[in-house]
Amino acid sequence: MDLENQKRVMEFAEKYGPENLVIILGSAEGEAAGIAAETVTAGDPTFAGPLTGVQLGLRVYHVCEEEIKNEIDPDIYDEQISMMEMVLDIDDIVSEMTAIRDEFCKY
Amino acid sequence: MTALPFIFLGGNMKSVITWASYVLVHTPDMVIANGSTQTTERIVNPGSEYLQQLPKHIRSYESALSYPPNRCYIGDITPAELGAMEQPYYENGIENAERFSKFGEIMPQDEFYLLIQACDSFDLVFLEENFVKTTKEKLSKHPLMREDILNRIKDGTSKEEIERFINEEHAEGLYIKGEAVGFVKRAHDVDTNLSAHIMLENLVSKASSVLSLLHTMDKSGVDPSEIEYVIECSEEACGDMNQRGGGNFAKAEAEIAGLLNATGSDLRGFCAAPAHAMVTAASLVKAGTFKHVIVTAGGSTAKLGMNGKDHVKKGLPVLEDMVAGFSILVSRDDGVNPYIDLEHIGRHTVGTGSSPQAVTSSLVLHPLQSANLRIPDIDKYAAEMQNPEITKPAGAGDVPLANFKMIGALAVKEGQLERKELNSFIEKHGMQGWAPTQGHIPSGVPYVGFAREALLSGEIKNAMIVGKGSLFLGRLTNLFDGISFMMLPNKGLEEEKQFDDKKLRLMLADALRKFAQSLGGEGE
Numbered sequence: 080m081d082l083e084n085q086k087r088v089m090e091f092a093e094k095y096g097p098e099n100l101v102i103i104l105g106s107a108e109g110e111a112a113g114i115a116a117e118t119v120t121a122g123d124p125t126f127a128g129p130l131t132g133v134q135l136g137l138r139v140y141h142v143c144e145e146e147i148k149n150e151i152d153p154d155i156y157d158e159q160i161s162m163m164e165m166v167l168d169i170d171d172i173v174s175e176m177t178a179i180r181d182e183f184c185k186y
Numbered sequence: 187m188t189a190l191p192f193i194f195l196g197g198n199m200k201s202v203i204t205w206a207s208y209v210l211v212h213t214p215d216m217v218i219a220n221g222s223t224q225t226t227e228r229i230v231n232p233g234s235e236y237l238q239q240l241p242k243h244i245r246s247y248e249s250a251l252s253y254p255p256n257r258c259y260i261g262d263i264t265p266a267e268l269g270a271m272e273q274p275y276y277e278n279g280i281e282n283a284e285r286f287s288k289f290g291e292i293m294p295q296d297e298f299y300l301l302i303q304a305c306d307s308f309d310l311v312f313l314e315e316n317f318v319k320t321t322k323e324k325l326s327k328h329p330l331m332r333e334d335i336l337n338r339i340k341d342g343t344s345k346e347e348i349e350r351f352i353n354e355e356h357a358e359g360l361y362i363k364g365e366a367v368g369f370v371k372r373a374h375d376v377d378t379n380l381s382a383h384i385m386l387e388n389l390v391s392k393a394s395s396v397l398s399l400l401h402t403m404d405k406s407g408v409d410p411s412e413i414e415y416v417i418e419c420s421e422e423a424c425g426d427m428n429q430r431g432g433g434n435f436a437k438a439e440a441e442i443a444g445l446l447n448a449t450g451s452d453l454r455g456f457c458a459a460p461a462h463a464m465v466t467a468a469s470l471v472k473a474g475t476f477k478h479v480i481v482t483a484g485g486s487t488a489k490l491g492m493n494g495k496d497h498v499k500k501g502l503p504v505l506e507d508m509v510a511g512f513s514i515l516v517s518r519d520d521g522v523n524p525y526i527d528l529e530h531i532g533r534h535t536v537g538t539g540s541s542p543q544a545v546t547s548s549l550v551l552h553p554l555q556s557a558n559l560r561i562p563d564i565d566k567y568a569a570e571m572q573n574p575e576i577t578k579p580a581g582a583g584d585v586p587l588a589n590f591k592m593i594g595a596l597a598v599k600e601g602q603l604e605r606k607e608l609n610s611f612i613e614k615h616g617m618q619g620w621a622p623t624q625g626h627i628p629s630g631v632p633y634v635g636f637a638r639e640a641l642l643s644g645e646i647k648n649a650m651i652v653g654k655g656s657l658f659l660g661r662l663t664n665l666f667d668g669i670s671f672m673m674l675p676n677k678g679l680e681e682e683k684q685f686d687d688k689k690l691r692l693m694l695a696d697a698l699r700k701f702a703q704s705l706g707g708e709g710e
Contacts, residue, residue, distance in 0.1 A: 107588065111581050162543040165595035
């Protein structure tokens with residue numbers, strides 16, 4: 080996850096409380112989604128950004144996961160996301176995200 | 187009153203693509219000295235494992251020369267041929283690879299340093315004595331290096347002078363196998379916009395663009411004196427503290443390339459700039475403003491070794507060791523060359539939105555709809571054509587494939603394609619990526635040269651070139667950007683309805699008679 084976004088996540092967690100935060104990702108692949116998810120839960124695995132060694136344990140989902148999809152107006156989802164759903168390997172993304180949440184999510 | 191007949195005078199002027207040239211420069215030392223990943227690492231983590239391992243992953247010129255995606259970029263093999271070749275490409279180099287090709291060449295670093303000096307007009311570039319002697323002889327054998335270009339190369343300076351400038355005068359070193367063979371001075375003692383770093387970046391962009399221009403003029407069959415306008419579309423900025431991005435790389439490059447009757451200007455649009463420049467050039471020609479316009483751009487030292495950390499970590503050679511350039515000549519209709527369709531331009535607008543769906547709709551679906559075409563009606567799409575062998579190890583996936591998937595998926599959504607046909611759509615309408623990750627370079631335009639040939643031979647009946655740009659990088663807007671155009675075959679000048687003189691006069695006389703009658707009628 081790029082350094083500026085890491086900084087923002089950290090600031091929001093401080094400002095609003097980590098239990099009040101949900102991170103939604105739009106990564107194109109499982110591996111990238113997994114790394115971003117790990118960054119906001121267990122800390123930046125690349126040791127590059129402000130979240131290095133910071134274990135926020137935040138709730139994190141990919142926008143194509145059922146939990147988030149169900150929260151979105153179907154027409155808007157159809158207009159904005161449905162095309163990408165066909166393009167992405169959703170199973171791969173869900174599997175990566177679930178693994179990270181199961182291990183590192185605190186909330 | 188009777189309507190006057192619409193008189194079709196002359197033709198519907200088209201802008202054709204006369205030629206496209208593509209060049210690469212192998213710059214192994216510039217990866218280490220100037221690539222931004224490396225320069226950043228030296229500041230943030232100077233003793234790092236990465237910096238120590240990096241030199242072991244630098245390729246030789248022969249290796250870069252035979253690397254299949256590089257050979258595709260310069261037109262030696264087609265994208266289809268590349269797609270059929272064995273992977274990994276870096277382990278399956280093409281034998282007997284030659285420096286010069288149909289579309290351009292792959293220049294070695296040492297000669298490029300001389301070309302950089304030849305492109306410098308402010309005595310900023312100095313090279314070592316013996317290096318100049320040896321390398322100038324090599325460069326003088328280059329079929330396109332005119333005498334006046336070679337004369338811009340200066341006699342060399344001493345090793346001591348080079349060391350002194352690099353160590354004490356804030357100069358940027360030019361290296362061969364780790365040894366300093368020259369330097370680029372800063373152009374001002376205080377102004378950071380004229381630092382040695384920026385002067386080097388700009389001179390590299392200029393020199394690689396000049397090389398492309400030379401190839402285009404050599405192969406296009408058009409006399410250099412006929413070029414009236416050059417549009418440069420790289421991502422660099424030249425200027426000083428009072429006009430930071432003043433620019434006109436175009437004019438600077440036209441000068442060295444010998445285009446004495448040309449003026450020009452720069453067009454900036456991040457990665458989408460080449461596509462914007464093509465539309466602009468075609469429009470200038472169609473309007474009759476100019477007869478020949480060249481769209482040109484050189485490459486970037488900053489992007490060299492951009493994904494080096496991942497390449498080294500995964501045991502690959504550093505594949506981003508090429509500075510790239512291209513020059514495309516757009517001319518008035520010659521009845522032969524494929525033309526740029528200006529009636530159905532795809533535009534990502536301010537109001538479009540940034541979701542991939544919105545982007546793809548604006549750039550592909552909507553222009554096709556306005557032309558009464560469906561997505562599967564376009565034979566070949568070229569969007570972001572970066573070589574996936576570079577991007578996949580870095581976790582960025584196969585970008586051309588992602589683009590073709592999105593275009594196909596949109597077709598499925600719009601009922602223009604069956605879901606089960608998606609994979610065959612990608613196969614049929616897409617291509618293996620090949621371009622180096624040099625920012626603006628991979629964005630649509632690498633295919634223009636191939637498209638021109640495929641349209642001329644009838645292998646394809648149309649192509650769509652899509653340019654996309656990430657504007658947020660400049661921190662001025664969060665908007666995305668893009669523009670697209672179709673390339674179509676020329677049906678010949680005879681196709682245009684050319685009224686002969688007599689027929690035209692008869693039509694005019696008839697119209698005037700009817701007009702006069704209608705005036706007379708009003709009086710009654």
